[in-house]
Amino acid sequence: MLAYEKLDGWKVCHELAVATYSATEHVIAEDEDDVVARLRHCALRAAGRLAFGAGSGDQRMLRSAVLHTLSWLSEFGYVLELAKSWALLSPANCANLDALRGRGAFYTARLLDP
16 A cells, blocks of 8 residues: 555545546546646646655655645635536536535645644
C-alpha cells in the first residue's frame, strides 16, 4: 500500500475525481479553461497533491501539499457553482460532487492537526 492510500483525505479526493469524471463524461471540454475541464483539473490536482505530499516522506512537504489540496478543493467549489448556475450538470450531480468536496476538505484539513 502506498503512503497516500492510507490518508482518508486522499480517499475522498480520489472519490471526488472519479465522480467528477463520471458526472462530466457526456460533456466535451472545448479547452483547458472550459468549466468542465476546470472541474476535472481541480479534482485531479486535489488528489494528486496529497499523493505527492504523502510520498515525499517530509512533514513540511505534506503540510504544503495539504494546503494546496485545500486550495484546489476551494476552486473546485467555485467552478461547481458556475456549472450549477449554467445548468451544465444535473442538480443531483452537483449535490453529490459538493458533498464529496466538503468531505474531502474536512478530512484533508484534519491532516494539519498536530
